[in-house]
Amino acid sequence: MAVAKRVLRCHNCGAILQTDSKKLPGFISRNIVENGVPKIPYCNSCYEKMLELNGSNLDHETDKDILKILKDAVATDALIVWIVDLFSFNGTLNPDVAKKIKKLDIVVLGSKRDLFPSNVTDEMLIRYLDERFSEVGINPISIRLIGNNDNEDINSNLKKINEERRGRDVYLIGDLNSGKTTFINRLLKNYVNKTKWQIKTELYPGTASNVLEIPLSNSSFFYELPDLSDSTSVLSKVEKSVQSVITPKKEVNMTRKFIAGGSAILVGNLACFYLVKGKYTSVRCFTSEKAELKVTSIEKVDDMLESIRKRKNLKPASDRFVSFRDYDMFEYDLESDDLRHDIAVEGLGWFSLRGRGQKIRILLPKGVAVKECLSKVR
Ligand SMILES: Nc1nc2c(ncn2[C@@H]2O[C@H](COP(=O)(O)OP(=O)(O)O)[C@@H](O)[C@H]2O)c(=O)[nH]1
Ligand SMILES: [Mg+2]
Incomplete structure (x- = not known):
């Protein structure tokens, strides 16, 4: 009696997998087969098509308005505060934005610290952020972590930003959901306006984007920029x-x-x-x-x-x-x-x-x- 053997098919095109002829459908290289079972369930031809399909470059959309606004930050040597959601962040930073601002003083805030267990130390997270920013040529002047539950944080953060800005404007950037609005709301709780200007949200000149403007002195402002695109999330x-x-x-x-x-x-x-x-x-x-x-x-x-x-x-x-x-x-x-x-x-x-x-x-x-x-x- 003949021995029955299971016939395997390509999971994509359905051709019967075979190792004999490159010219016939379902060909799979011998070295992919182990004990009669292919390690990849696709024929070579489908697998190559998949690799091709998947080889496209990432689409880092960058809002032109943001780059335009950051041009002013560069021209005025402003302080940048870049807020990064410690959970969602996977180590990739928007390359256009990084390129634009890398010569400026940059403070990195890692948000949502409270989502990490206490055995994860601040040092680990700060080192991780430092390594990722240095990969895109940014050497932050400082990196701090913020979470939901400590009010102390925000005051000391404010004080530090005030020292770090040395009288200059501050531009806050970050992805959608990185915690910009939360940070600003907490900051505004302790804010006293001693300037001749009002807090306002206005169309930024030459763009179609609204920017929140908080006066820090009669001649300097804190700007909250629109969300960076999260199209790669x-x-x-x-x-x-x-x-x-x-x-x-x-x-x-x-x-x-x-x-x-x-x-x-x-x-x-x-x-x-x-x-x-x-x-x-x-x-x-x-x-x-x-x-x-x-x-x-x-x-x-x-x-x-x-x-x-x-x-x-x-x-x-x-x-x-x-x-x-x-x-x-x-x-x-x-x-x-x-x-x-x-x-x-x-x-x-x-x-x-x-x-x-x-x-x-x-x-x-x-x-x-x-x-x-x-x-x-x-
Ligand atoms: N657990 C935690 N959640 C936060 C923190 N900061 C912001 N969030 C939450 O993250 C979401 C997005 O925050 P939001 O401030 O609106 O981000 P924005 O899009 O950058 O303005 C909201 O649901 C916030 O409640 C934080 O430090 N810890
Ligand atoms: Mg917001």
Whole structure:
């Protein structure tokens, strides 16, 4: 009697996978097949198309008005306060803005400090911010952390900014939801206007953007600029209901998963961390408290993504990602340095693991920024 053998098909085109002829449909290189099972469930031709589709550059939209306003900041040698949401920030900074202002004095404020557990020290977070800013050529004159719950903070921050500005104007910049309005509202609680000017929101000359103007003296002002675009954040790609699932309201959640090569960790249908190659690895996943994670084998990922979209059986589940064309995939070969690395997805969270030469892939909504660097929490 003949022995039955399972026939495998390409998960994209459906062709029967075969290793014999490059000319025939479904060809897959022999080195991708291990014990009769392909490590990638696509034929070479589909896989190459996917790589091509996913090779497009990130679209960092920069509001022209913001660059125009910052031109004045440069001309007047103003102080820049750049506020960064410590959770959503994945280490990528808007390159146009960074280029424009890098010669100015820049104060970095890391907001939402209260979302991190107390065993995460200020030093860790400050070092992380410092490293990311220096990558785009910015050497901040100071980096401070702010959170929701300490009133002390704001007064000392105000005092410091007042010293740092040395009589100059101050321009506050940051992404949507980074905490600009919250910061200003707290600042205004202790504000006394001793100048001849009023606080006002006005169209900035030569632009179509409103700028909040708070007089600091008769000849200097604090300007709040419009939100920097968040077009590279997961938040900009998903429905409102999904945004509320991925935005932490409480302490950032750390889930530890111990996985072998060939396994993958899904965060709803918004991200998937594939351990393509490598020994058993402990992966720390940092997400909002409402996000749910699931470990599966790499071959099952596509089916799971579809099932999560249809059945909403793992949160966050978005209706917007229907096929692999709606996702990007990136690959990293980690060093064997035994140091802790993060692979961070803007707006969603990050995966943290020790570098032991693993091959990692990460799947995420198309156009979302991802970055690998030494860990935020070391
Ligand atoms: N936990 C926490 N939430 C904050 C903090 N600062 C702002 N938020 C929240 O983050 C969201 C966006 O803040 P907002 O000030 O409107 O950001 P903006 O878009 O930069 O003006 C709001 O829901 C705020 O309540 C903070 O320090 N800690
Ligand atoms: Mg605001």
